[in-house]
Amino acid sequence: MPRAxxxxxxxxxxxLTKLDEYRAVGGYGALRSALALEPEQIIAELTGAxxxxxxxxxxxxxxxxxxxxxxxxxxxxxxxxxxxxxPGAFKDREIMLRTPHRLIEGCLITAHAIGSTSVFVYxxxxxxxxxxxxxxxxxxxxxxDLLGGVTIVLHRGAGAYIxxxxxxxxxxxxxxxxxxxxxxxxxxxxGLYASPTQINNVQTIATVPKILELGSKExxxxxxxxxxxxxxxSLSGNVVNPGNYELELGTPLRELIYDIGGGxxxxxxxxxxxxxxxxxxxxxxxxxxxPLDYNSIQAAGSFFGSAAVMVIDDRCCMVQLALRxxxxxxxxxxxxxxxxxxxxRWLVQLLEKIEDGRATHSDLDLLLSVCDRILGKSLCALxxxxxYPVSSYMAKFRDEFEAHVEQGGCPFAGESxxxxxxxxxxxxxxxxxxxxxxx
Amino acid sequence: MASYPDPRSxxxxxxxxxxxxxxxxxxxxxxxxxxxxGETPAYCQAVASFYDMFHLHPVGxxxxxxxxxxxxxxxxxxxxxxxxxxxxxIRAGETTEDGxxxxxxxxxxxxxxxxxxxxxxxxxxxxxxxxxxxxxxGELRAQS
Numbered sequence: 001m002p003r004a005x006x007x008x009x010x011x012x013x014x015x016l017t018k019l020d021e022y023r024a025v026g027g028y029g030a031l032r033s034a035l036a037l038e039p040e041q042i043i044a045e046l047t048g049a050x051x052x053x054x055x056x057x058x059x060x061x062x063x064x065x066x067x068x069x070x071x072x073x074x075x076x077x078x079x080x081x082x083x084x085x086x087p088g089a090f091k092d093r094e095i096m097l098r099t100p101h102r103l104i105e106g107c108l109i110t111a112h113a114i115g116s117t118s119v120f121v122y123x124x125x126x127x128x129x130x131x132x133x134x135x136x137x138x139x140x141x142x143x144x145d146l147l148g149g150v151t152i153v154l155h156r157g158a159g160a161y162i163x164x165x166x167x168x169x170x171x172x173x174x175x176x177x178x179x180x181x182x183x184x185x186x187x188x189x190x191g192l193y194a195s196p197t198q199i200n201n202v203q204t205i206a207t208v209p210k211i212l213e214l215g216s217k218e219x220x221x222x223x224x225x226x227x228x229x230x231x232x233x234s235l236s237g238n239v240v241n242p243g244n245y246e247l248e249l250g251t252p253l254r255e256l257i258y259d260i261g262g263g264x265x266x267x268x269x270x271x272x273x274x275x276x277x278x279x280x281x282x283x284x285x286x287x288x289x290x291p292l293d294y295n296s297i298q299a300a301g302s303f304f305g306s307a308a309v310m311v312i313d314d315r316c317c318m319v320q321l322a323l324r325x326x327x328x329x330x331x332x333x334x335x336x337x338x339x340x341x342x343x344x345r346w347l348v349q350l351l352e353k354i355e356d357g358r359a360t361h362s363d364l365d366l367l368l369s370v371c372d373r374i375l376g377k378s379l380c381a382l383x384x385x386x387x388y389p390v391s392s393y394m395a396k397f398r399d400e401f402e403a404h405v406e407q408g409g410c411p412f413a414g415e416s417x418x419x420x421x422x423x424x425x426x427x428x429x430x431x432x433x434x435x436x437x438x439x
Numbered sequence: 440m441a442s443y444p445d446p447r448s449x450x451x452x453x454x455x456x457x458x459x460x461x462x463x464x465x466x467x468x469x470x471x472x473x474x475x476x477g478e479t480p481a482y483c484q485a486v487a488s489f490y491d492m493f494h495l496h497p498v499g500x501x502x503x504x505x506x507x508x509x510x511x512x513x514x515x516x517x518x519x520x521x522x523x524x525x526x527x528x529i530r531a532g533e534t535t536e537d538g539x540x541x542x543x544x545x546x547x548x549x550x551x552x553x554x555x556x557x558x559x560x561x562x563x564x565x566x567x568x569x570x571x572x573x574x575x576x577g578e579l580r581a582q583s
Contacts, residue, residue, distance in 0.1 A: 075444075087508045087547035125492045126548055128561045153442045158451050159491030161546065175450030177489040193444055236510040236551035243552040278509050278547075308551070310510055324512060328546055334489075418512040422520060424544050427532035
């Protein structure tokens with residue numbers, strides 16, 4: 001499959017953070033065309049392009065836009081989810097840093113399509129430089145009088161993975177703790193300030209101008225039929241050339257890791273691949289020919305997620321990796337739903353026991369039982385995200401877990417690539433014990 | 440506050456400003472924020488305690504934050520963290536005795552392609568190797 005550029009088009013050749021440069025490659029032309037169209041026509045284009053949400057859930061954007069309540073007496077809002085926090089993902093950051101105007105143009109087109117004049121971009125608090133780049137670009141757009149009566153507010157988060165979950169994001173944007181909401185009602189009916197709200201990921205919105213520019217038919221020729229277009233794949237872990245690569249959907253995993261990524265450093269063997277961020281089930285080397293699109297990855301037993309491909313070589317202990325993933329989800333569980341709040345702690349404690357060599361075979365079964373008691377039992381997917389790494393590592397590397405039990409300790413004997421890794425949640429524990437450490 | 444239909448939406452920006460002014464969200468900083476927003480100090484504290492970037496205890500003048508999530512861990516984040524611990528003479532989660540530097544381990548910062556990511560006073564340094572650590576600490580000490 002050829003490399004293809006949609007959201008990062010022309011960004012290698014030009015400094016697209018500047019309005020003049022972006023306009024020189026046709027920037028804001030799609031907005032001009034869009035404003036001449038009726039909102040329904042734009043939604044028809046998005047639906048025809050079958051653009052699936054690039055944030056993780058893969059919901060078709062056109063359909064989402066068509067669900068916006070039309071008869072509401074309240075204003076309609078567009079919210080851009082720029083709270084990229086999935087471990088392994090760093091694509092939205094690149095889009096904001098290199099093509100901020102494409103994101104802004106996408107916001108303005110989408111706002112017109114849903115009849116909104118108020119856009120909020122919820123940007124991850126840690127992304128300070130990205131915020132500054134967007135702010136400068138937005139100021140240029142304001143001065144060039146391109147906003148057409150639409151206000152775009154850049155709202156910074158303050159460090160919470162859960163705020164990437166769309167309803168937690170809305171609570172956070174309303175100035176509260178970021179807790180997920182029960183659904184229904186869904187955001188298109190009752191979202192921000194209990195008003196109709198469209199929520200999309202950065203990359204989804206940044207793809208909109210190209211769809212208008214190329215036309216949905218032409219756009220749909222990119223990628224595969226069930227998932228047209230491109231994705232910016234974030235490649236990381238034990239690979240020679242990590243980084244962001246925009247590719248057509250359907251590109252085989254092997255091509256990304258070996259041809260583009262340069263393979264595994266030092267001639268090591270590949271052990272496992274996480275195809276969509278730390279929350280999705282792991283794949284094994286026999287699945288390297290899986291095409292990277294929504295349906296194919298799902299058929300392989302995992303999820304497209306946020307297109308964050310993490311490569312793990314044979315030096316890594318999978319129990320340690322599962323523990324580190326579980327510590328993350330325990331740290332980030334908001335605490336609202338009991339199965340997730342208590343279950344993530346159970347996962348951590350059991351995995352610590354296994355890694356330390358204190359576990360019995362029945363603890364392995366207990367671990368899977370805890371997974372079952374979390375899965376699908378909370379308001380949002382965070383609990384499920386905590387389960388997928390643990391249950392899939394267990395399913396695919398069960399003998400490694402059993403070796404810990406049988407040998408009474410880690411079979412890597414201190415030689416695992418992530419040996420001794422300290423997790424932030426352990427520092428909280430230290431604090432609560434000694435009272436002297438700030439979390 | 441004028442940016443938002445509901446002034447409560449300004450809670451996070453207001454807490455950020457207060458923290459920038461006071462160094463941390465002291466009871467006094469929370470009271471000020473609450474007055475500005477028309478909320479109670481308890482509300483502001485409840486919100487602040489939810490978010491990692493807000494500090495409800497004093498922290499050092501500088502912050503060094505090392506990502507130890509999966510992608511960074513796979514390429515040696517622990518060695519980077521330990522190099523900072525050795526250079527600063529403190530453990531992760533602690534502040535140097537002179538109150539200058541707080542060292543933290545953090546969850547994924549979104550720089551997995553250039554691991555290990557270290558965030559120094561809110562600016563990303565990537566990638567950082569153990570041999571870069573002395574230079575980074577030296578830079579901060581020179582600013583003190």
